[in-house]
Amino acid sequence: MSRKEITILEDLLSSNKKIAQDIRLYLKAKNIFSINLMSSPGSGKTSLIEKLIEELFPKHPIAVIEGDIETDLDAARIKAKGVPAWSITTGGACHLEARMIAQVLKEISEPTEFLFIENVGNLVCPASYDLGENLRFVLLSIPEGEDKPLKYPKAFLTAHCLVITKIDLIGLLSFDLEKVKEEARKINPHLAIFATSARTGQGVKELATYLLYQRKQWLETNA
């Protein structure tokens, strides 16, 4: 990139960061703990949210924001579970930005414990945009292959939690789970790692327990 392009990108990111910080304060005041889910298209973000809803809802009220380039197919899937969902269609843009989230937040009127924000399917651009979330998930599905942490390091570097999805396919495909964990932790030693399957339910309860624990810790801090 030329110097001019870099400067413009820095301005965009800096103004995004300010809005994200406002969002974090706003959500903290309402005790809403938010999770930003990033992955390639088709890694299973919506399916994972559906399974977490089955595990947590309605005991723990949930709201969902679905980011997509086009269509509101994903929001419709979430609403079918009885959970309020908002669709943000970016109309071509490859990631969500904090200002898009800010516009939707005022519509969340019911008491809410967890807000899931499903980013646009893209393992590159979303990693650069803070959405004011408390936790960032990166999903990696077994069919995508084990070289992804090395090839898309920023997504793994900026995430708090790596959720391996479609783990039920591991016997069928060549995927070295231990190698992926090791390479992901080389990039980000603090990464929590879960292996899940939306089809069999494997690992979903553990991930839900992790979310409840993270929210509890967060409620007890002033951050």
Place this chain on the structure above:
Amino acid sequence: MSRKEITILEDLLSSNKKIAQDIRLYLKAKNIFSINLMSSPGSGKTSLIEKLIEELFPKHPIAVIEGDIETDLDAARIKAKGVPAWSITTGGACHLEARMIAQVLKEISEPTEFLFIENVGNLVCPASYDLGENLRFVLLSIPEGEDKPLKYPKAFLTAHCLVITKIDLIGLLSFDLEKVKEEARKINPHLAIFATSARTGQGVKELATYLLYQRKQWLETNA
């Protein structure tokens, strides 16, 4: 996006288009037919190129440019097949641009019939950048799910050919092949569609035949 951002993007795309047109003329003079492969991370772009190499090479000389954010793992896989390969690491950028291709082209010194350009794994941004290619492939793997044409229409709209990959998994996963073909053709009625598997080899010979035919047609035109 703000008006200023849109203007800057238009400038970038217009200067990219000019370089792409120069590349097309340069490659035409050398009879090198080029294919730009776009898909999500992990859809199997490198594996498809490997299989096409097995089908076409060495009778039809091939060169490969591998675009990645980080690492030259993919170029190493191609070189292991005896085919010259160049790695472009974008260092964070989510797509290849024509000027990156132009820098590599002068290093292709041997007579070459096909140049495969593997774009960065991303179903969004690469669709906006002409690389001077003659054919554009969009890959969609069975595990990614059947909703991708509707959700990422630009990739399907700008491609000449949809290559469905990992077709050997179709019995195991829920994927309605006819529905995907129909929705992809609603977006782009001219799309050629192939169903392939790098594991079983299904559909690779047909795709190689299509490439040979497309190149022959192109050699006979003045375009």
